[in-house]
Amino acid sequence: MKPATSHSRLTRRRVRWAWVFLAPMLLVLALVAGWPLLKTIAYGFTDASLINPEAAQFVGVDNFSFLLQDPYWWASVWNTVVFAVVSVFLETVLGLIIALALNAQFRGRGGLRAAILIPWAIPTVVSAQMWNWMFNDVFGVINHMLMSVGLMQHPIAWTASPDTALLSIILVDVWKTTPFMALLLLAGLQMLPKECYESARVDGVHPLTVFFRITLPLLKPALMVAIIFRLLDALRVFDLVYVMSGNNRDTMSMSVYARQQLIDFGDLGFGSAASTLIFAIIALFTVVYLTVARVGREQ
């Protein structure tokens, strides 16, 4: 590699400058993400309390082994996974339908595109509270409507009843997040080559076949990104669940569980262990998903 000396010197200089430019970001990331993460993981191995974290004692994996035996933890994991899978599935299907509709040419399309974002723009706490009232068993408009058209005989306590609480939360999340999904997918749809569709028209391909054989395969990369985005979001869900049903065991998500341990019970060590496990579970999901996606792409 002797003749390439000057070239490699240039490369070295470029690499050095790249690090210089990256350094501020790495520093900030280390401070605001790296350090808290490490601290949380470290607390997970102690019996630290919220009142006096300095007096923490190292307790090994006690917190984790207790956590893994706690049925409430597993219930919250199950709730979260059900919530994430069902809501993301519904959001993807509905979002895709809306995106396809918005991708068509019609008058007032720009206005509609903006209008559809309203549910996404409302702060979750506000919309969750709004839906809470609509779902209310005594004053709620939803019970009123369903009873007045004769679909129900008695009012249902939507957010309190174990049968419907998780369902209500999923419905609200679908209402809120479908527009976001639709917009992500619409951006993907607009990137697709127009001529492919004209070619399909010349071939006389049925619109449904066009969707399944052309649109869907071409949209797959955008779809995969949108789904992983939403899935990671849904696995961390906190505000919606907390506002709509508080610490209800039937709907508690992993994040709500961790917060309850950490704040309400003041058990910093145990809460940190739970947070660490949430982190691990989401990381696992991501790795599995990306691996599957890559295998799919290579085929």
Next chain:
Amino acid sequence: MAAITLQAVDKTFGKTDVIKQVAMEIQDGEFTVFVGPSGCGKSTLLRLIAGLEEVTAGEVVFDGETVTELEPSERGVAMVFQSYALYPHMSVYDNMAFGLKLKKTQKQAIADRVREAARILQIEHLLERKPRELSGGQRQRVAIGRAIVRKPRVFLFDEPLSNLDAALRVQMRLELKRLHRELGTTMIYVTHDQVEAMTLADRIVVLNAGAVEQIGAPLTLYQQPCNLFVAGFIGSPKMNFVPATVTACSTTQVSVDIGVGAELIVSVAQSNGLQSGARVTLGVRPEHIVGSENAPVVDEPAGEAARIEGKVVAIEHLGAEAYVHLQLAAGSACEEPLVFKGSGDTTLQVGQQAAIFIAPQACYLFDETGNALPRPAAQHKNAS
């Protein structure tokens, strides 16, 4: 295979008239080229024939059957797009077989037709590849192959070669010509490149601003352009136009003064009542002007040729020939430099004075409205 007739076709997008009252007949098996500058509506016209756009008024007729209201697939057309429009997630084979598979054609029949098309286009070794693994020329072949397997009544090409490099374009041009010979199917081809139009077409349709300027065989357009637009568009480099004044006029002879003391007597088939003193435009192609460096004074063409002097302002060397731009002396009506074809080894230099000779039989005349005066038939041979 189909003969195609357009009857007074109009197309408007919003308030813009893109196609205005276009009428034409395309013979069965003919290779027709639509040519014109960008924005002249040639692609829109093709899309109207394909059925990808709806006509605003008028009728599209295939073999006597009105297809105006039919979907593209029902018209039996196949289209090749500039951007190829291959399905990126399918192999070459699947791209070509897709349309047939959906029509529930038998598997063996599909395979036979795809293999046959691949053989004609010499892409048999590429059938398993994905479009992204192919070069531009190979992709274009696949796109053509996809059209061939459908056995259409008419092939429609929308600037199919514009994304290819020059050498490949020449090669593909020859192959398209060969393909047309082998298949004998009606083909309509859109291009902005007049060289492509000249080399490929049985008949050329010159379009400008949404209307047909002239329809004719390539040589007819070259020898008998009907107006200034066609004369300027067909031929490369483009025809020189010189403002001139009629000094004398009979039915078959027009004397014009081109303002530098040179007078020409141009023969026409019909002077169309031109009056002495009328303003006309004299057209002469660069390849028909004789420059002094390749025609020494002793060999000066017959007496009637006009001798014009000017200053060389630019020379484009192409190897075998050179195009010399000559600025005429001040006072001439011609502000644009005249371009003429010199020999490749011309010794002319920029800044030099040079003389050129314009033979009257090489000239075209256009009246004040830009319409050509018909040329006598004998002149075609002399001019070319």
